[in-house]
Every structure is written in C-alpha cells, then in structure tokens.
Amino acid sequence: MATLIGRSLAGASLIVVLLVAWQGLALSGRVTPFMLPPLTAVLERIARDAASGELALQLGATLYRALAGFAVASVGGVALGLLVARFAALRWFFDPIISVGFPMPKIAFLPIVVLWLGFHDASKIAMVIVDAIFPVLTATIAGAQAVPRELLWSAKSMGASDRQAWREIVLPAALPELLTGLQVALPIALIVCIVAEMMTGGVGLGGAMIKAMRFADSRGVFAAIVEIALVGYVLVKLMGAARRRLLIWHPEAQR
C-alpha cells in the first residue's frame, strides 16, 4: 500500500513538474505564445468556456456521438460475435470480412460515409460503429470459442436448452475477453469521433479544435487538447472500474 501511494505520488509530482515546465517555457520567451500558450492562459480559457456553457455543449456533442456509436458497436459486436461463434455458415461469411476489415484504416471511408449520411450526427456515429465494432467482434468470437467444451456438455446433459447454455455458460465464460475487446474499442470510438468532427467541423470538441486552428487561436487548440486528454483518461478509467466490478467473481479480480 505504501509503495502504491509512493508511486502515485511520484507520478503526480512528475506531472506537476511537467506542467510547471510548460508554464516556465511558455513564459521564458524562448517560444512564441502562438506555438505554446502559457498553461494558465489555457486553463483560463477552459474555465471561461465552462462558465459560458460552451464547454458543456461541445463536450456533450462529442460524448453523445462517441458513446452512442460505442454502445451500438458493443451490443452489435457481442451479438454478432456470439452468432458467428455459434453458426458455421456465419463464420464462413464473416471470417474473411473480419480478417480483411480489422487491419484496414477504416477512417479512410469517412468521406464516403459523409457522402451517404450527411454532415450531422449520423455519419459520425456510423463511422464510430464501423471502427469500434471490430475489436468487440473479434474478442467475442475468440472468447466464445475458447469456452471449455466440457462446461457446455455438462450444462446440456443437465437439461439446459441451447439458448440457456449460451446465456448461462458461454456469455459469462467469454466475459473477460469480451470486456478486453470493449476496452480496446472505447478509445477507438473517441479517436474516430474526434477525427470525424475535425473533418466535418461544427459542434463538438474536434470541430471546435479545428476551428481554433483555422483562426490561428492556439489557446483554443491547446484548451481542446487538455479537455480531450482528460475525457480520454476518465473514460478509460471508468471502463477499467466497470471491468473490475463485472469480473468480481473471476480469478483475475483476486490478483
């Protein structure tokens, strides 16, 4: 415990040192405020946007798109993954699509998705789904296929129906891997959402950032970076906490 506190103290102090160095470098006059605005100015800007409600608006739009896409990708990815693991015909169909689609830089399809669905929420959410579904899908399939056969056989021999066996045995047994897939998908959802917003502009953290860049408003750009970094950090931490909660029965929680 003491080392844990010591370590997080060391980590926190490094971050403080870096922030102080940022401020010092910005004020030293070695770089222009355009290249690196002082930290205090950036924080002031964030506070001003927070007070005026601007921040809530931008943040809300980004979170809504990223999380809506992530939710659809999660539910769809898990459902499709279980079906693919269960039915050989589906496996035949989706296997090549997944193995070609997963390593592709799907963000390149963004202009096509915008062409089809317009500049509003729908195209961004669709892009998030397309990108975030692959890790969920592959993790679910791998998890479901790794379930020990004996577990399924025992459940069947004790009279469980096919559906019961999948809900009561396969889903829980695949849960750790499934959650790993979700943990990979969540940051992807945020990244893709922000890129989509940058490209199409408008409301949202990515749009606000690109607008600030076009107006050479570097305080706005740095304020958006700090906000986006914090959002990413909080989301990843929340996901980790959710994993610990959901897997409390699993041996990994005891470690």
Next chain:
Amino acid sequence: MSAALGRYLPLLLLALTWEAVARLGLVSSLALPALSDVAAAWWQLLASGELLTNGAASLYRAGAGLALAISIGGAVGILMAWWRPLLVVAGPLVELLYPMPKSALIPVTALWLGFGDGSKILLIFLGCMLPVTIGAFNGARGTDQALLWSARSMGAGRLGTLWDVVVPSALPEILNGIRSAIALSFVLLVSAELIVARDGLGYMIGFLGAGGVYDAMFAVVLTVALLGFAADRCYRRAMNRVLLWRL
C-alpha cells in the same frame, strides 16, 4: 489456390453485389459508383502518376514517423524495465498519455510545423510511440530471471545482458507493439492528410470528394484501405519469420 478462393468467396460475393446494385440503378451512381467504374478510375489515376506521387508522399511520412516511434519508443520501453528510476518518473506519464486520443494532436502539430511532411511525421511519431514503449516494457520486464543470472554468471556485462538477453526475450512483445503502431500510423496519417495537407493519399480523397469525382474518390479510399491491410499482412508474415527461433 482454390482453398484461398473458397475462403475469400464472401468478399467476392460482396463485390458482385456492389456491382449489381450500382449497375441496376438501385442506388444513385453519385452515392455508389459501380465497382468497374472505380477500377477504371483507379487505373487512370495510376497511369497519370497521381496515385504514385501522392502515395509516395504518404508512405514517406508514415515510414519516417514509424521509424522514429519504433527506435525511440522501443528504447524507452526497455530502459523503463531496466532502470527503475526511469519507470518511476515515466510510468505514470505513459499511463496518463496512453488513453489520450492521439488525433487531438493533429491541429497542434500543424500549428508547430505547418501543413507539410514535418507535422505528419511528428504526429505519427508521437501517436505510435506509446504502443511500442508499452510492448517493449512488458516484454523486457517479463525476461526470465534465470536467464539473466546465467548470463551474468557466465561473465556478461550489464550492457551485454541487455542486448543479448533482454532485447531478444522482449522481441515478441515489441513486435506486437509495432504491429499496433503500424495500424495506428495509417489511421493518423489518413486523418491528418484529410484535414490538413496539400498532398498525400488522404488529401487526394478529400480533394476528389469535394470535386464530386466519386469513382476516383472510392478508388483512392480502397487503395488506402488495401495498403493498410497489405502492410499488416506483410508485417505479420515477417514477424512470424523473425520469431521462428522461439518455437
């Protein structure tokens, strides 16, 4: 050959459906140009040399950024496992920066280095470094203690053990980290080129799309997607060859 055909038959079916849907006029050719038109446009772009010059610009950026990310990221990761003080200071920083959506750096790198090669190389370097660092760190930390002791007892120096024992045993995880870095580099490159660039494949996509030349735009999109896929496949094959000694 026929096994591969059977395996990829679903993709062929999708391609045929695409062609049929477009040819039968079920959707507007503005929304979905026929696959054969896309192929023709692709050939034209290739013949005019546009695809090659822009592709070369993109690959140069991705290659330079990745080379920096791999050499510096890998070294930092191994040193973090090797030298405790570095872990204490850099560990929390890595943990803090890892979940940060790297695409947020696109405007900053453009502010710093302009719209040319420099900003993309910096972006790819910054964005792809952490997966390599984390892979190298996990791999190096997992080095078998017995191997280290044997090397030391047989007279290897500190640096000698680092190079001959730690690096090879960390190699599988380093290579896996590099694999995620390659995938990430394509994403960052295309995003950055779509948003702020004057050449490159991503720029071509945006430019052709804005001009309404959709069959050519589809052609470049598919080129980028296939390049990303091919890079991953080639890398995986090379990785398996490098790791042959590991049984």
